[in-house]
Amino acid sequence: MIFSRKTDYGLRALMYLAERRARGPVTLSEIAEKLMIPKAFLSKILQQLAKKGVVRSLKGPSGGFVLAVEPAEVTLQEILTEIDGPTRVFECFATEADCTFYSDCMMREVFGEVEDQIGAVLARYTLADFRYTDKPADSTAGKA
Amino acid sequence: MIFSRKTDYGLRALMYLAERRARGPVTLSEIAEKLMIPKAFLSKILQQLAKKGVVRSLKGPSGGFVLAVEPAEVTLQEILTEIDGPTRVFECFATEADCTFYSDCMMREVFGEVEDQIGAVLARYTLADFRYTDKPADSTAGKA
DNA sequence: CTGAATAGGACCGGTTGGGTCCGCTTTTCT
DNA sequence: AGAAAAGCGGACCCAACCGGTCCTATTCAG
Numbered sequence: 001m002i003f004s005r006k007t008d009y010g011l012r013a014l015m016y017l018a019e020r021r022a023r024g025p026v027t028l029s030e031i032a033e034k035l036m037i038p039k040a041f042l043s044k045i046l047q048q049l050a051k052k053g054v055v056r057s058l059k060g061p062s063g064g065f066v067l068a069v070e071p072a073e074v075t076l077q078e079i080l081t082e083i084d085g086p087t088r089v090f091e092c093f094a095t096e097a098d099c100t101f102y103s104d105c106m107m108r109e110v111f112g113e114v115e116d117q118i119g120a121v122l123a124r125y126t127l128a129d130f131r132y133t134d135k136p137a138d139s140t141a142g143k144a
Numbered sequence: 145m146i147f148s149r150k151t152d153y154g155l156r157a158l159m160y161l162a163e164r165r166a167r168g169p170v171t172l173s174e175i176a177e178k179l180m181i182p183k184a185f186l187s188k189i190l191q192q193l194a195k196k197g198v199v200r201s202l203k204g205p206s207g208g209f210v211l212a213v214e215p216a217e218v219t220l221q222e223i224l225t226e227i228d229g230p231t232r233v234f235e236c237f238a239t240e241a242d243c244t245f246y247s248d249c250m251m252r253e254v255f256g257e258v259e260d261q262i263g264a265v266l267a268r269y270t271l272a273d274f275r276y277t278d279k280p281a282d283s284t285a286g287k288a
Numbered sequence: 289c290t291g292a293a294t295a296g297g298a299c300c301g302g303t304t305g306g307g308t309c310c311g312c313t314t315t316t317c318t
Numbered sequence: 319a320g321a322a323a324a325g326c327g328g329a330c331c332c333a334a335c336c337g338g339t340c341c342t343a344t345t346c347a348g
Contacts, residue, residue, distance in 0.1 A: 004336075028293080047294080057294060060294080062346090063346075076254065106269070111147070117264070121261055125254055184308055185307050191327075194326095203325050204313095204314055204322095209325090
């Protein structure tokens with residue numbers, strides 16, 4: 001699968017931050033707890049997003065993380081790229097010039113097209129489309 | 145990357161077989177050698193494709209592998225699916241009913257859309273589009 | 289100064305992708 | 319019948335990677 005758990009965690013954290021961004025920084029602990037994400041791991045992800053400028057991090061007491069962008073301005077594509085790197089679908093050993101096995105390598109073409117299509121879908125959504133809604137607790141609990 | 149080396153090997157082997165299918169079975173050794181694929185590994189891949197009915201395998205002396213389908217009739221999508229399983233792009237922990245974090249989970253929707261797009265591209269190509277052309281040896285050799 | 293917070297490097301264990309080995313079976317040829 | 323030439327398929331191996339932990343350093347509010 002292309003999109004990792006890291007992506008899932010990161011995206012969810014951003015959704016959470018989007019919802020709270022008016023209310024100042026949110027601590028790592030709060031996010032981790034509410035979203036049930038291992039704290040140390042989430043820390044790494046948010047650090048990474050901070051470096052990319054998607055969130056801002058404040059140290060010290062009353063510190064935490066704040067979303068640094070307008071939710072509607074940042075696309076899913078950007079987010080995923082920032083978390084997991086560009087979506088590569090196929091890795092070729094050779095360069096176009098010495099693609100040793102096929103004189104004109106369709107693979108490049110086809111998989112390039114695939115990547116474009118993926119990008120196109122992801123670019124159509126922004127963080128604003130992914131609303132965090134404090135879900136209705138365990139109302140359905142006990143069914144499993 | 146979604147598509148593995150296995151996929152690459154498999155696809156290339158099929159291309160090779162497509163080119164030779166008039167001339168009877170081709171041995172594993174020949175394919176492996178020409179395409180520079182580890183023999184034992186390729187064996188596994190072809191076995192798998194044999195079970196799916198994409199190639200036919202003949203044992204015994206003068207045995208080998210033959211393409212069992214019309215190149216133009218089998219899509220890239222089918223081939224890739226047969227080699228690596230369906231292209232899953234995202235794995236969700238929960239079922240729709242208890243997707244715990246977002247009341248209506250956009251992820252499903254978005255990533256479903258992504259998978260559809262990938263499928264659409266791959267379905268547009270068939271094995272016949274991927275011609276194996278005995279490339280002009282090492283004409284450019286010595287440059288690396 | 290102290291304590292609450294992030295930063296970030298080192299490390300770790302399980303999974304999996306890529307690959308090997310080897311003995312077994314099937315088939316053909318003599 | 320027997321030897322040789324193929325594919326079959328189970329067991330195994332290794333390195334990379336992903337998800338995750340730990341520990342110390344740094345920053346900053348009060």
